[in-house]
Amino acid sequence: MSILVNLDIMLAKRNMKSNELADIVGITTANLSILKTGKAKAIRFSTLEAICKALDCQPADILEYVED
Amino acid sequence: MTKNRLLNIAVNICRIIKGLYIILFIVLTTVFIHFQIDKEFYVNNVENNKTSFNYKVNGFRVNKSTKWKMENAGEDEEVYSLKNIQITSLYIIYFQCVGVLVFLFLSINEFQKVMLSVKNFQTFRKENVASFRRIGKYLFVFFLLTGYISVRFQKGGFSWLDISFTPLVFVLLAFIMAEIFKEGLLLKEENDLTV
Known part of the structure; x- marks a missing residue:
């Protein structure tokens, strides 16, 4: 996958745990794990918006494009 | 509610048909064994009653009869x-x-599995794709088994080639259903992995 999800880095920067973020965003920890491990095939704008709001960051801080 | 009722009916029909196939198999085997023990019973009862077994053919049939020895004409x-x-x-x-x-029993069994999975809200799963593929294969074997029938007697025999299109249509339908379920499975997986 050429799109990397840097959620772990942002969580560490904000000193926040995965389950806390999942609670704030309103998704299950299983779904957040899918996102963190890069298994996700798509992300809804509403989820992305909620994550950015919770972590006070931009989408580019979470998602990164890397050429294969 | 309606969906469940329909599926329950379908599953129960599958169970009844499977039961009938088992009974038919037992009857067939019993007749087969009994025929070898007491041939006269069938010669006297079946032949004198002029019983014949036929089924409708939706294709074309080639009949071939041969008689090797004509000891008495017209007999x-x-x-x-x-x-x-x-x-x-x-x-x-x-x-x-x-x-x-x-093979009919196995086909019905696979169909029953699919119906049960739909009832349990697990419609699009790998097993159902495999089930439909298996149904297609089983029906193709059924088509081959019913395609050519040959009966040999001591002084003659007859055979017929019966290309019936109905099983072939079902084979095609089963493989199409497998592809549809495969497509559904991909969509489901994509949906499941959308956060």
């Missing part, structure tokens, strides 16, 4: 008598019939 009944049937021919017919029953 077909003697040539094609059950008591004169060749033992190898009898075994082939028996295994053909058993094969037909087994």
Whole structure:
């Protein structure tokens, strides 16, 4: 996958745990794990918006494009 | 509610048909064994009643009859008598019939599995794709088994090539259903992995 999800880095920067973020965003920890491990095939704008709001960051801080 | 009722009916029909196939298999095997023990019973009862077994054909059929020895002209009944049937021919017919029953049973069994999964809201899963593919394969074997029938007697015999399109249509439908379910499975996986 050429799109990397840097959620772990942002969580560490904000000193926040995965389950806390999942609670704030309103998704299950299983779904957040899918996102963190890069298994996700798509992300809804509403989820992305909620994550950015919770972590006070931009989408580019979470998602990164890397050429294969 | 309606969906569940329909599925329950479908599952129950599958169970009844499977039960009927088992009964048919037992009856067929019993007749097959009994025929070899007491041939006269069938010669006297079946032949004298002029019982015939036919089914509708939705394709084309090629019949071929041969008589190797014409000792008495016009005595077909003697040539094609059950008591004169060749033992190898009898075994082939028996295994053909058993094969037909087994493959129909397996097809119904797979269909029942699909129905149960739909009932449990697990419609699009790998097992259902595999089930439809298996149904297609089983029906193709059924088509092959019913395609050519040959009965050999001591002094003659007859055979027919029966290309029936109905099983082939079902084979095609089963493979199409497998592809549809495969597509559904991909969509489901994509949906499941959308956060």
